[in-house]
Amino acid sequence: MKSPEPKFFRLSNGLKVIYLQTKNDPISAGHIFLPNGTWSEPPAQEGVTVLMLSAVFKGTEKRSARKLAEDTESLGAHINASASHDTSFISCHSIAENFPKALGTMAEVLLTPSFPEEEIEKEKTALLASIKAKKEQISTVAGEEINKRLFGKHPYSRPTSGTVKTVPNLNRRILLERHGKLVIPKNGIFSVASSHPLSEIKKTLEKLFGNSAWPNTPSHAIKAISETTAPKRCRVQLPSNFTQAFLMTGYPAAKARSEDFLCLKLLSGILGAGMSSRLFQSLRENLGLAYEVGAYYPTKKGGSSFVFYLGLEEKKIGEAKAEIQKEISKIKAEEISERELTENKNFVKGSFLLDHQTNGQRSYYLGWWEMLGLGAGFDKKFVQEINKITPAQLQKAARKYFSKDSVTVEVHAKK
Amino acid sequence: MVEILTKAPVPYRGSEIHNLPNGLKIILKEDHTVPVVALQIWVNCGGMNEPGELAGISHALEHMVFKGTPTRSTGEITKTIESNGGVINAATQIENTYYYIDIPSYGAKTALEVLADTLTHPAFPADELERERQVILEEINRRDDNPNSVLWDEFTAHVFRGTPYGKKIIGTKETVSALSRKNLFDFFHAHYVPEKMCLVAVGDFHKKKLWEQIKSLLGPLPPRKAPAEPAFNFNGIKPSSLTVKKPVQLTHLAMGITSVGLLHKDVVKLDILSDILGGGISCRLFQKLREELKIALSVASDYMAYRNKGVFAFFAECFPEKAKDVMAKIIEEIAGLKDIPVTTAELERAKTRIKSSWLHESETFQDRASTLGSFFSSDRMDLLSSYISEVESTTLKDLTRIFREHVAGQDFFITEVVPQ
Numbered sequence: 001m002k003s004p005e006p007k008f009f010r011l012s013n014g015l016k017v018i019y020l021q022t023k024n025d026p027i028s029a030g031h032i033f034l035p036n037g038t039w040s041e042p043p044a045q046e047g048v049t050v051l052m053l054s055a056v057f058k059g060t061e062k063r064s065a066r067k068l069a070e071d072t073e074s075l076g077a078h079i080n081a082s083a084s085h086d087t088s089f090i091s092c093h094s095i096a097e098n099f100p101k102a103l104g105t106m107a108e109v110l111l112t113p114s115f116p117e118e119e120i121e122k123e124k125t126a127l128l129a130s131i132k133a134k135k136e137q138i139s140t141v142a143g144e145e146i147n148k149r150l151f152g153k154h155p156y157s158r159p160t161s162g163t164v165k166t167v168p169n170l171n172r173r174i175l176l177e178r179h180g181k182l183v184i185p186k187n188g189i190f191s192v193a194s195s196h197p198l199s200e201i202k203k204t205l206e207k208l209f210g211n212s213a214w215p216n217t218p219s220h221a222i223k224a225i226s227e228t229t230a231p232k233r234c235r236v237q238l239p240s241n242f243t244q245a246f247l248m249t250g251y252p253a254a255k256a257r258s259e260d261f262l263c264l265k266l267l268s269g270i271l272g273a274g275m276s277s278r279l280f281q282s283l284r285e286n287l288g289l290a291y292e293v294g295a296y297y298p299t300k301k302g303g304s305s306f307v308f309y310l311g312l313e314e315k316k317i318g319e320a321k322a323e324i325q326k327e328i329s330k331i332k333a334e335e336i337s338e339r340e341l342t343e344n345k346n347f348v349k350g351s352f353l354l355d356h357q358t359n360g361q362r363s364y365y366l367g368w369w370e371m372l373g374l375g376a377g378f379d380k381k382f383v384q385e386i387n388k389i390t391p392a393q394l395q396k397a398a399r400k401y402f403s404k405d406s407v408t409v410e411v412h413a414k415k
Numbered sequence: 416m417v418e419i420l421t422k423a424p425v426p427y428r429g430s431e432i433h434n435l436p437n438g439l440k441i442i443l444k445e446d447h448t449v450p451v452v453a454l455q456i457w458v459n460c461g462g463m464n465e466p467g468e469l470a471g472i473s474h475a476l477e478h479m480v481f482k483g484t485p486t487r488s489t490g491e492i493t494k495t496i497e498s499n500g501g502v503i504n505a506a507t508q509i510e511n512t513y514y515y516i517d518i519p520s521y522g523a524k525t526a527l528e529v530l531a532d533t534l535t536h537p538a539f540p541a542d543e544l545e546r547e548r549q550v551i552l553e554e555i556n557r558r559d560d561n562p563n564s565v566l567w568d569e570f571t572a573h574v575f576r577g578t579p580y581g582k583k584i585i586g587t588k589e590t591v592s593a594l595s596r597k598n599l600f601d602f603f604h605a606h607y608v609p610e611k612m613c614l615v616a617v618g619d620f621h622k623k624k625l626w627e628q629i630k631s632l633l634g635p636l637p638p639r640k641a642p643a644e645p646a647f648n649f650n651g652i653k654p655s656s657l658t659v660k661k662p663v664q665l666t667h668l669a670m671g672i673t674s675v676g677l678l679h680k681d682v683v684k685l686d687i688l689s690d691i692l693g694g695g696i697s698c699r700l701f702q703k704l705r706e707e708l709k710i711a712l713s714v715a716s717d718y719m720a721y722r723n724k725g726v727f728a729f730f731a732e733c734f735p736e737k738a739k740d741v742m743a744k745i746i747e748e749i750a751g752l753k754d755i756p757v758t759t760a761e762l763e764r765a766k767t768r769i770k771s772s773w774l775h776e777s778e779t780f781q782d783r784a785s786t787l788g789s790f791f792s793s794d795r796m797d798l799l800s801s802y803i804s805e806v807e808s809t810t811l812k813d814l815t816r817i818f819r820e821h822v823a824g825q826d827f828f829i830t831e832v833v834p835q
Contacts, residue, residue: 023448026425026774065706069697074764076771095771122709129712129734132664136562241662241835244556274502275481275493285490288549291557311557343498350500350519357449358778414662 006191006366006376007198012211015185018366018376019201020193022359028099028194029360032110032209033371034088035187039155039225039302045174047162049088049182051120051127052175053081056090058119061112065119068109077102079109085156086225086301087371088182093360096195100204107208110183115172124167131161138311139292142246142411145236149407150250150305154228184217185209191367191376193359228252228303233405239412245314246411249324250307251404256299256372262385263397264306268297270336270344270394271327272308273351278327279308287323289316301372306401314413321408331398335391348386422800426777430787432796433626437638438610441629442787444617446780452523452618453780455515456534457788460606462509463579463645468593471586472602474507475551475594480514481505482543484536487529489543495529496522503529507584509571510721511792517781520619524628527616531632534607539599551591558585562663562832566730570669570830573657574726579645608639613791618780647723649673654826660835665712666738667832670745671728672825677720677793683805684817685727689718690765691757691814692749693729697764700729704744710737714745722793727822735834746827753823757814769806 006020038049057079058065072079077094079102090110094102134140144159151157162170190209192201207213230252254260272279272295283293293310308324356362356379369378418432433441461473481503483489496503501518503526514534516526558564568583575581585591614633616625654672675681693700693716704711714731729749733741777783790799 025778027778066697066702069695069702070760070764073695073697073768076767076774078775093775095774122706125709126705126712129665129732133732136663136665138560242560244553244560274497275504276490276497281490284550285546288546289553291550291554312553313556343494346500347497348500350497350522351502353449353451353500353519354502354517354779357451357780360778 008376009202011185011206011209013185013214013216015209015214016189016370017205018189018191018370019198020362020366021198022193022195022362025193025195025359026096027093027359028096028192028196029091029093029358029363030103030106030190030192030194031089031091031363031367033189033191033367034182034184035371036182037084037086037088038158038160039085041155044166045170045178046158046166047127048170048174048178049083050161051123051167051170052178052182053083053088053090054123054127055115055120055175056081056109056113056179058123059114059116060108061114062108068105072102072105075102075105077105079106081110083160085160089367091360091364099194099196100200103204103208107213111214113179115175115179117172120172120175124170127161128164128167131159131164131167134159134161138240138242138244138246138411139309141238141240142248142309142409145238146248146250146305146307146407146409149234149236149409150231150252151228152231154226154302156228156300156302180217185214186216189367189370191363191370193363193366225302227255230404231407233407235408235410237410237412239415241414242411243413244311245317245413246309246311247317247320248307248309248409249321249406250305251401251406253297253304253306253401255301255303256374257301260397260400262382263389263393264297264401266344266348266386266389267331267394267398268295268306269348270340271295271331274347276343278331279324282323282327283310283320287319289320289323299372317410328398328402332395332402335395338391341389341391341394345387345389349383352383420800424773424777424803426783427787427799431622435609435630435634437634437636438608439633439636440613440791441626442613442615442791443622443625444783444787445620445622446617447619449780450520450619451517451780452520452526452616452620453515453517453784454523454526454530455513455615455784455788456530457511457513457613457615457792458534458607459511459611459792461507461511462582462584464606465582467582468590469598469602470582470590471551471584472594472598473512474585475547475591476599476603477505477507477512477514478547478551479539479544479599480533480537482540482547483538484532485538486536487532489540492529492533496526499525501526509580509582509584513785513788515781515784523618523620523625527625527628527632535633535636537603539596541596544594544596544599548591548594551585552588555585555588555591562661562667565659565661566667566669566830566832569657569659569832570671570728570828573830574652574671574673574828575649575724576652578647578649578652580721580724604639605642608641609633609636610638611641613788615784615788615791617784617787649724654828656829657831659830659832661832663832663834665732666735666834668731668733668738668741669728669830670742670827671726672822672827674718674725674727674821676724677722677795681817681821682718682720682725682798683802684809684813685718685720685725685821686769687762687765687806687809688814688817688822689716689727690769691761692716694765695768699748699761700745703748704731704741708740708744710740710744714741738831738833742829749822752818757811759811762809762811762814766806766809770803773803
């Protein structure tokens with residue numbers, strides 16, 4: 001079975017479209033990635049991007065929030081919007097026959113939101129509640145602290161949701177301003193996966209998202225995100241009311257457009273993804289220290305982090321830290337065997353297939369790689385390039401990144 | 416004798432149901448659109464089958480089957496699957512446990528060998544049990560820190576107290592600490608019998624070849640009589656309120672009335688009524704409590720149906736000072752169905768939402784295998800074929816009757832997780 005190739009075209013306003021025509025899929029999906037995320041928020045307005053993107057659904061020039069909700073659900077569609085540090089995006093998933101209509105609603109909320117004052121206040125309340133509720137999740141508490149320490153003054157240190165200090169000050173004027181700067185077609189990417197013919201999609205998108213509906217505003221050119229700088233070694237201990245304790249150890253790591261990116265992705269798999277990963281085997285299977293254990297390396301534009309984590313009994317933190325360091329020393333000192341490397345490459349290959357079964361997943365990845373500057377074609381290249389990695393390259397990357405100063409966060413259990 | 420699901424909705428149409436002579440059911444759905452295979456084994460044994468002193472054994476057993484067999488060492492099971500590009504895991508529920516492997520199609524043959532061996536010849540090594548016990552105790556701690564898990568556990572234990580459904584699936588620190596290797600073997604031999612098991616395969620395989628492999632791997636299993644299902648007696652459980660204090664910021668609320676179980680003829684209509692009240696964001700409760708009155712941060716409903724009983728349930732999150740108002744308004748909105756009956760627009764929207772959810776939730780082969788397995792487990796394979804047509808044929812009059820017969824005038828079980 002040969003997988004279809006994506007087609008590329010631009011709308012009259014320059015918006016880049018990547019279209020993957022699939023066969024007979026009952027669900028169609030599209031994602032618009034805007035080349036600006038929460039990193040560009042002024043510090044006093046942290047949270048404005050996420051708030052603005054939730055408020056677009058709360059009324060447009062034509063329809064009230066309630067009518068939008070009713071009409072969207074009557075189409076069997078889901079339209080959502082969110083933001084990360086690097087990008088903002090709006091997605092549309094719908095049953096295939098109603099996809100053109102669902103795209104119409106997507107265009108309406110994104111391009112013509114009315115931002116009613118009352119609705120903004122409601123969304124602010126909900127956002128503040130979700131910020132408070134983050135304190136209920138131990139991994140989130142640890143994760144936000146390690147980001148703060150790893151990224152220092154860089155915008156990646158801030159939570160995308162804003163804080164209890166900044167969100168109450170946001171208002172309609174600030175949201176409108178953010179919308180004007182953020183929701184522009186320049187450098188935006190629209191990825192779509194659907195069974196509709198290409199000609200039909202082209203026509204629909206031009207009508208809904210082309211120059212007449214969404215003119216370009218070049219005055220709001222966006223500069224690229226700055227690169228992160230290395231943190232100083234530190235260990236943070238946080239008291240808490242949780243039953244568990246939580247341990248995170250993180251290192252600064254490479255951005256997506258780096259020659260080390262794929263080596264670090266593979267290292268994160270070898271060390272901390274899946275049940276046969278080194279950390280899972282040593283910390284959970286051999287020592288029984290934790291239920292939740294792993295490592296992650298997020299894909300980011302300006303620089304990233306490589307983090308080891310586990311939830312455990314507080315008295316076992318010392319043992320766990322020593323074991324993590326043992327695994328780090330091992331991967332630096334010894335080249336991984338060809339066999340282990342092949343097994344891990346196969347795991348990556350399989351995960352890729354399992355993660356590309358739906359039009360929502362296909363659409364997301366095509367747009368995501370393009371937005372990162374790696375190109376939609378990287379979606380296929382990812383596995384091919386991973387296959388070329390050698391044990392020596394992995395060891396070199398491990399030595400380079402795991403020799404830097406690390407940050408350790410310990411969330412202690414309730415006394 | 417093979418049964419073919421000719422009337423099931425498209426993703427499931429053509430699924431074949433086979434029976435091995437030992438009683439094990441096999442459901443096969445060949446589909447070559449993606450080079451992936453989903454394999455699942457469903458066992459009709461979960462929390463409800465445990466005696467009180469062994470609470471958590473189904474879940475512990477689910478962990479321990481991955482610890483090796485006479486021919487596969489500890490670690491080899493997951494290694495074999497992951498090095499073939501697959502994922503392997505399992506989940507324990509109140510009425511069943513299911514084990515799954517999702518894998519690129521080139522690894523399907525190996526995956527089936529591993530899954531069959533794992534579930535027919537577990538070794539339960541003694542030293543592994545001691546290590547895994549620590550892992551599960553940590554899982555209990557983790558669950559205890561998650562307000563939504565606490566709410567779920569406490570709510571179901573509260574609603575079904577004194578019955579086999581009223582147990583915490585993960586068990587308690589005391590019962591898990593006391594589990595022995597003998598307990599695991601005894602429980603396994605009693606409940607993991609062919610007649611309580613179903614293998615589901617969906618995806619890119621050749622049916623005949625897979626069927627031959629299944630017969631050779633699972634056919635030789637001797638038939639064994641399953642123990643009698645535990646007795647259920649729901650009489651005498653009176654609706655009441657339970658408050659659990661935790662270090663949380665918001666109040667997490669669950670409310671429900673007990674209702675009929677999955678074997679009842681009205682289950683589809685109860686799903687529709689539940690959706691009208693609390694499905695999506697255009698439903699009555701979301702619009703009233705979050706959008707109009709601004710007292711809830713989130714609100715949703717779910718008709719949780721088990722084989723012997725169901726709960727018509729509502730879940731909400733709110734600031735603690737609004738909790739009383741939220742509870743009162745949920746009760747008022749439900750009672751209000753009598754005076755403000757469901758409109759045609761609401762019904763049509765609910766039908767679309769449910770039908771589209773079916774499509775959204777059937778996108779991957781794993782999704783489809785789970786749906787097939789869960790319908791087997793609930794003993795309602797018939798519903799798989801009739802569900803959508805029953806949704807389509809439901810009328811406003813039907814819903815008036817459903818409300819009157821199953822919902823109106825009942826008192827609520829309430830569970831709140833509140834700040835300390």
